[in-house]
Amino acid sequence: MNKLASRRAFLKGKVLRNDQNSIRPPGADAAEFLELCTQCDECREACPEDIIKFDTQGFPVVQLDAGPCTFCGDCANACPTGALNPEHIAYWPWRARVAATCLSMNGISCRVCQDICDHRAIRFQLQTGGRAEPVLDTDTCTGCGACASACPAGSVSFERHTPPTQEVAL
Ligand code: SF4
Ligand code: SF4
Ligand code: SF4
Known part of the structure; x- marks a missing residue:
């Protein structure tokens, strides 16, 4: 079983809270983010602004009070699973x-x-x-x-x- 498949199997038995107030990194897909994210840390490491942190469930969030997001897309481009889609960066819903x-x-x-x-x-x-x-x-x-x-x-x-x-x- 590959990493993503085993992740999905693991998540099947878990109830993950889909917090609508969590600001996920740009390009996060609304429907599939929690299922696709493997908590690998690549997005946080790629962010030149150092504004990606992890929530209590271990998923990445953008902490905008720590610094502005430039929407450079480095996080989405670094994401190996498709949890962040570089083509969706422009659809940033936060105001x-x-x-x-x-x-x-x-x-x-x-x-x-x-x-x-x-x-x-x-x-x-x-x-x-x-x-x-x-x-x-x-x-x-x-x-x-x-x-x-x-x-x-x-x-x-x-x-x-x-x-x-x-x-x-x-
Ligand atoms: S778009 Fe760029 S600045 Fe914004 S969170 Fe991603 S890597 Fe950081
Ligand atoms: S790079 Fe993608 S899979 Fe890895 S923690 Fe960030 S969003 Fe999740
Ligand atoms: S008002 Fe909006 S565009 Fe202006 S600095 Fe704040 S978040 Fe950025």
Whole structure:
């Protein structure tokens, strides 16, 4: 039995939790990722940004608050099993969102996320009391994570924003 077949046989008896909030590396196939990934570590080793870590089940996740993803595709190209498909890298469903802990929303002047965003996907709406609320343009945001890794308050997270025509990563 080859490695992939034995992996499938092994997984048959296991219930793996398919966490929809896990940010898998670019090119992860929504339907088959957990079945195809052998937890071999090749994607993590290939990532020049060192932002791929492993979740508690041993599967790779991209940790965008550790640094931005450049969508270079090195992880997908290194994947030996097809769990990451280089042709699906563009279908990245994640978009930034800012939590209420944002400094600007609490009256402390900060525009770090706006300044670092190459895609100009963040603008600020002035509020009363010296506060300003960041507004995300989800059509422009690429989900790269540059804002998340720069935010001094750790207020940026990511949520799935997948148009129906873009069915991909877990
Ligand atoms: S696309 Fe490149 S930068 Fe992004 S996780 Fe993969 S290897 Fe790392
Ligand atoms: S390279 Fe592919 S098979 Fe190996 S851990 Fe990464 S996603 Fe899983
Ligand atoms: S994830 Fe990237 S593109 Fe989106 S708002 Fe943050 S820096 Fe801009």
